[in-house]
Amino acid sequence: MSTIQKVVNHKYFSNIVISLILLNAIVIGIETYPNIFEPNKGLFHKIELIFLWAFTIEIALRLIATKPWYNFFKSGWNVFDFVIVAVGHIFIGGHLASVLRIIRVLRVLRAITVIPSLQKLVAALFRTIPTIGNIMILLSLIFYVFAVIGTTLFRDISPEYFGSLGHTFITLFQVVTLESWASAVMRPILVDAPWAWWYFVSFVLIGTFVIVNLFVGVIVNNVQEVAVICEKPELEETEEQQEPVSLETEVSNLRKEIAELKDIIVSLDKNKTQAP
Incomplete structure (x- = not known):
């Protein structure tokens, strides 16, 4: 078993992913308060980038740990995770703020895939x-x-x-x-x-x-x-x-x-x- 497979299969890996999903959900909830979000748009944007790249690294590690790699997409849960993270990259620089916010909320459902x-x-x-x-x-x-x-x-x-x-x-x-x-x-x-x-x-x-x-x-x-x-x-x-x-x-x-x-x-x- 390779080092990446050991990391992905470790219990702390899934615990960290669950924690990131919950923290992301809390941040998205805080953004619904205009008096908090409007003065700190730049900060929330940076936090969103951190979460997005953290989830991207997680998906990449899981993809590399799967042998052969295309077996990763045989699981519907893996496909769901991949699509949610990939779409986040597509809309991160766009002006469709409402679409991006809806997609980000869907990340909360990723808790299903890791529990x-x-x-x-x-x-x-x-x-x-x-x-x-x-x-x-x-x-x-x-x-x-x-x-x-x-x-x-x-x-x-x-x-x-x-x-x-x-x-x-x-x-x-x-x-x-x-x-x-x-x-x-x-x-x-x-x-x-x-x-x-x-x-x-x-x-x-x-x-x-x-x-x-x-x-x-x-x-x-x-x-x-x-x-x-x-x-x-x-x-x-x-x-x-x-x-x-x-x-x-x-x-x-x-x-x-x-x-x-x-x-x-x-x-x-x-x-x-x-x-x-």
């Missing part, structure tokens, strides 16, 4: 996309059915919430998040339509307590599956490491038993020769 536990969580979220897609289709159908019903029934009673299909969709989104849905939306309508409670109660039961819990259940299930998948290689490595030790122990035990048998045979031969 294995976050990688597992994100991998679990990506695994849920196919299943969540089906749940989203089901939720969209339920939203559409209740939106059409709500617009038809309550257009004249509450036009600010149910005046059109678009307004109704936004209202139902507020209801499904349980944000002031009873006091702000349902109770004013109950004054003119006391029977309207069934509409809101049924939508909350179906949309919130059933569909939203399906989202949570799918994500939790996939997080557990990813954790099991990630633990299997570690278990296999430990078993492989334990096998040579157990074989050596068994060989030494066999040697001891053979030596004991030899001693027994020798003593028996002596007894036979000494016997009359």
